[in-house]
Amino acid sequence: MPKLRLSYRIGAGRLLACMVPVLIAASPGTARAATAATFTAIANQPLSFGTLVVSGSGSRTIAPDGTSTNNGVLPLGDSTSSPAQFTMTYTHASGLFIFYLLQIQVTMPSANSTTVNGVQGTVSNFTTDLPGLTTLQPGQTGTITTTCVTATCTIVFHVGGTLNITSGTRGAQMVFPVMLITSVTQVLG
Amino acid sequence: MIARLGIIAAVAFAWSAPALAAGHATAAGVASATIVSPLRVIALAPMDFGDITHVDGTSGTVTVSPGAAGAQFSGGASAACSGSVCADAHAARFSVTGEPQRNYTIQLPATIVATGTGLSTTAALPALTVNGLTVRSASSATAPHLDAAGTDHFEVGGTITLPPDLPPARYRASFTVIVSYA
Numbered sequence: 001m002p003k004l005r006l007s008y009r010i011g012a013g014r015l016l017a018c019m020v021p022v023l024i025a026a027s028p029g030t031a032r033a034a035t036a037a038t039f040t041a042i043a044n045q046p047l048s049f050g051t052l053v054v055s056g057s058g059s060r061t062i063a064p065d066g067t068s069t070n071n072g073v074l075p076l077g078d079s080t081s082s083p084a085q086f087t088m089t090y091t092h093a094s095g096l097f098i099f100y101l102l103q104i105q106v107t108m109p110s111a112n113s114t115t116v117n118g119v120q121g122t123v124s125n126f127t128t129d130l131p132g133l134t135t136l137q138p139g140q141t142g143t144i145t146t147t148c149v150t151a152t153c154t155i156v157f158h159v160g161g162t163l164n165i166t167s168g169t170r171g172a173q174m175v176f177p178v179m180l181i182t183s184v185t186q187v188l189g
Numbered sequence: 190m191i192a193r194l195g196i197i198a199a200v201a202f203a204w205s206a207p208a209l210a211a212g213h214a215t216a217a218g219v220a221s222a223t224i225v226s227p228l229r230v231i232a233l234a235p236m237d238f239g240d241i242t243h244v245d246g247t248s249g250t251v252t253v254s255p256g257a258a259g260a261q262f263s264g265g266a267s268a269a270c271s272g273s274v275c276a277d278a279h280a281a282r283f284s285v286t287g288e289p290q291r292n293y294t295i296q297l298p299a300t301i302v303a304t305g306t307g308l309s310t311t312a313a314l315p316a317l318t319v320n321g322l323t324v325r326s327a328s329s330a331t332a333p334h335l336d337a338a339g340t341d342h343f344e345v346g347g348t349i350t351l352p353p354d355l356p357p358a359r360y361r362a363s364f365t366v367i368v369s370y371a
Contacts, residue, residue: 043218051223053370060222076225076370084218112220123220163222171225171288178218 037093041182044085047123047161051079054119054167064129064158073165083158088182091152100189102153103145104182106130111138112176118168123176125162130155143185225288226339230368232283233342236301236319238349239278240269246353255280255325255344266351280346285326285368289339292332292371297322297345303362310356317360319347332371 049060058072064083068075075081090102106128113122126136133142136159146155159178238251239260249266253259260278262268268278287293301322305314326333326343335341345366 037212039212039214041214041216043216046218047220049220049222051225053225053227055227078371079223084220086216086218088214088216119224121222121224159218161220163220165222165224167224167226169226171223174222174224176220178220180216180218181213182216183213 035093037184037187038091039089039182039184041086041088041180043178043180044087044156045082047084047159047178048080048082049163050081051076052165054165057164057166059162059164061125061160061162063160064127065160066158083160084178085156085158086180088155088157089152090148090155090184090187092148092187094151098149098151100148100153100187101145102148102184103143103186103188104155105141105143105185106133106136107141107181107183108136108138109179109181112178114174114176116172116174117170119170119172119174120166120168121172121174121176122164123161123178124164126178127160128157130157225291225370228285228287228293228368228370230283230285230366232281234279234282236281236345236347237278241266241351242269243267243351243353243355248353249351250348251278251351252321252346252348253278253280254346255323257346264351265353280344282342282344283366285333285335285341285343287335287339287370289335289337292334293341294369294371295324295326295333295343296367296369297324298364301347301362301364303349303360305358305360308357308359312356314356314358315352317349317351319349319362321348323347333368 047062049062052060053074053076054072056072058070060073060075061069062081062083066083068081088104092100108126111122111124124138127134128136130144133144136142146153236253238253241251243249244265247265249262249264251266252261254261258279260268285293301319303317303319305317307314323346324343326341328334328336328341333341333343
């Protein structure tokens with residue numbers, strides 16, 4: 001019996017010795033990062049409503065999955081439409097991390113309206129395919145949380161919207177800024 | 190046992206401690222749309238076959254063609270006039286306006302049915318059919334195109350068939366042409 005108890009203590013001690021290095025690496029409070037964390041957000045693809053014939057007024061909606069809905073506008077066949085695509089990339093301060101939760105705030109700062117050649121256009125009612133953030137109105141801030149399993153975590157998402165048009169007597173090439181302000185607010189793990 | 194509790198507490202701490210945010214990033218994207226002005230088509234002149242006569246008991250045809258003045262006759266049909274008056278026969282004429290430098294298409298009916306009003310009889314008259322409709326635009330015979338000012342013209346012709354023994358009458362019809370951006 002004494003031999004048996006001694007053997008148990010030795011086993012527990014080995015277990016603790018193995019776990020300590022892992023805990024040091026996994027705790028953000030105790031990690032010794034060789035590099036600082038980085039976060040970038042870029043626009044990969046514009047939100048394109050295509051080429052439209054509008055008599056009077058109308059609207060066209062492009063969903064994040066690329067499907068479209070027309071109301072009082074006629075899209076021409078030689079044009080293409082697509083949702084905007086953005087990519088956010090977060091690289092953890094320590095490359096040793098393989099699993100963490102990332103919390104990001106996404107803000108669209110302002111409404112988008114313009115008038116060209118007497119044609120008035122407004123882009124609004126933005127939608128995204130980010131989980132938990134299906135709509136994104138100008139001035140609104142939304143938060144998403146995503147699970148990352150590598151040190152560098154890449155989030156590719158799409159943004160759709162609705163273009164409302166009041167046409168004039170001439171055609172117009174319309175471009176609207178779509179600004180997204182993104183912030184990493186929390187890294188868990 | 191004490192060692193085991195210590196391990197569990199350390200693991201829980203590792204998953205709950207938030208790290209500082211890495212910062213902000215702004216992505217400048219754009220939304221774009223090209224708006225083209227609607228097409229407008231205006232009828233400038235009707236399809237006019239002129240004044241026609243035909244040999245009793247013999248049918249005939251009269252054709253007006255885009256880009257050509259006057260009419261062509263076959264069978265028992267012929268012009269009921271001579272000289273400059275007969276030159277009034279012509280194809281229908283239309284003007285088109287829209288977005289400069291864009292192609293468009295012209296859609297015509299397969300046939301046009303005209304109804305007549307007798308000039309010397311109140312008896313019912315047979316309807317006449319205009320078929321073989323042809324179109325030609327000023328910009329192109331095959332691919333109508335709006336010029337730098339966003340304008341173009343086109344003409345529509347056809348052939349009307351006269352039955353034998355048609356009494357004197359005036360025939361009229363309306364037809365629709367549809368223009369669309371190509």
